[in-house]
Amino acid sequence: MPARSTAGLGTVSRPRNSSSRLPVLMYHGIHADERSAGVYNPLYSVAVDEFAAQLDWLADHGYRTTLLAERARSPRDVVLTFDDGDVSWTAVALPLLVERGMVAEFCVTSDYVDRPGRITRDEVRELAHHGMGVLSHGRTHRLLSTLPREELEEELTSSRRDLERWSGGPVLGLSAPGGRAGARELRVARAAGYAFVLNSVPGPNRRPRPGRYLHRLAVTRTTTLEQFAGLVRWRGPAARRLLLRTAALEAPKRVLGDDRYERLRAVILRRGEG
Numbered sequence: 001m002p003a004r005s006t007a008g009l010g011t012v013s014r015p016r017n018s019s020s021r022l023p024v025l026m027y028h029g030i031h032a033d034e035r036s037a038g039v040y041n042p043l044y045s046v047a048v049d050e051f052a053a054q055l056d057w058l059a060d061h062g063y064r065t066t067l068l069a070e071r072a073r074s075p076r077d078v079v080l081t082f083d084d085g086d087v088s089w090t091a092v093a094l095p096l097l098v099e100r101g102m103v104a105e106f107c108v109t110s111d112y113v114d115r116p117g118r119i120t121r122d123e124v125r126e127l128a129h130h131g132m133g134v135l136s137h138g139r140t141h142r143l144l145s146t147l148p149r150e151e152l153e154e155e156l157t158s159s160r161r162d163l164e165r166w167s168g169g170p171v172l173g174l175s176a177p178g179g180r181a182g183a184r185e186l187r188v189a190r191a192a193g194y195a196f197v198l199n200s201v202p203g204p205n206r207r208p209r210p211g212r213y214l215h216r217l218a219v220t221r222t223t224t225l226e227q228f229a230g231l232v233r234w235r236g237p238a239a240r241r242l243l244l245r246t247a248a249l250e251a252p253k254r255v256l257g258d259d260r261y262e263r264l265r266a267v268i269l270r271r272g273e274g
């Protein structure tokens with residue numbers, strides 16, 4: 001049975017050992033420490049050596065990184081995603097991926113491009129040039145569920161248009177800023193031409209299909225290699241911990257509403273672990 005869901009968070013899947021599932025991992029920036037170039041975040045900045053070790057673990061265990069648009073699926077497929085637009089994407093993550101023959105989806109907030117610590121338009125093109133996916137992470141990073149219909153449409157269509165111009169290729173997916181959105185946002189995103197819409201509700205995506213959110217598994221600075229393996233395989237304490245944390249975030253939202261919930265969420269996430 002799926003856990004109880006709300007309109008905002010979608011359904012949370014319970015860990016299960018299944019061969020027909022697609023783990024989608026969520027990263028932000030890759031930073032050695034707070035002095036590294038880019039926008040360091042004490043929770044979400046994954047250390048460079050940890051990231052490299054995670055990629056090597058995937059390769060050593062027969063996993064294949066794949067893009068969402070790829071049709072043929074194997075039980076060993078995994079999708080890597082990155083949110084926001086940190087400069088470490090091209091400076092650090094890209095070379096580590098390319099030297100291993102791996103790919104990832106980069107979800108760009110289009111208004112962040114060319115800002116200090118963020119990638120440039122040329123670097124959006126560089127990602128696409130290396131076979132990486134370029135997805136939208138909104139234009140302004142505002143929570144989609146808080147936007148009136150017209151602003152929501154503008155947010156989704158303008159970011160897609162700009163990213164397609166800069167990357168020179170199609171932008172097929174959207175990851176929801178703040179990691180969550182509801183049924184209305186999914187409908188508007190589909191109507192705006194996004195084939196894939198991702199949130200950050202944890203789950204393994206047992207039957208990914210259009211018209212559904214794709215769940216993602218957050219990899220953070222405190223995620224150990226053992227926990228990482230548990231997430232990819234979607235079993236063990238790492239998967240259970242992610243579910244518990246999501247449940248802890250979900251309950252207050254029903255009571256508090258979006259603004260107060262966001263403040264509380266920031267506090268919980270700062271305390272959280274991988």
Ligand SMILES: [Zn+2]
Pocket residue numbers: 083084137141177178
């Ligand atoms: Zn974001």
